[in-house]
Amino acid sequence: MRERIKRRLAPSPSTHTVRPGETLSSIGALLDVRWPEIARANGLKTPYRIYPGLVLKIPKK
Numbered sequence: 646m647r648e649r650i651k652r653r654l655a656p657s658p659s660t661h662t663v664r665p666g667e668t669l670s671s672i673g674a675l676l677d678v679r680w681p682e683i684a685r686a687n688g689l690k691t692p693y694r695i696y697p698g699l700v701l702k703i704p705k706k
Contacts, residue, residue: 663699676703 661672669689673680684693686704695701 659703659705661701661703663695663697663701665697667695667697669693669695672701672703678703678706 661676663672669680669683672678673683682704683689683701686702689695
């Protein structure tokens with residue numbers, strides 16, 4: 646008999662819309678997520694520029 650293998654789907658990340666004056670660091674502190682993880686989840690590279698209105702994916706812990 647063939648066994649069925651259940652695939653575990655990664656939980657979908659939540660999102661955050663950047664507001665004026667916010668930084669990756671402040672968003673990370675607000676949402677209790679390290680800012681490098683937010684940058685990585687969104688494919689951001691140095692100099693990590695974000696702007697108001699940008700919708701960021703926020704990875705789950």
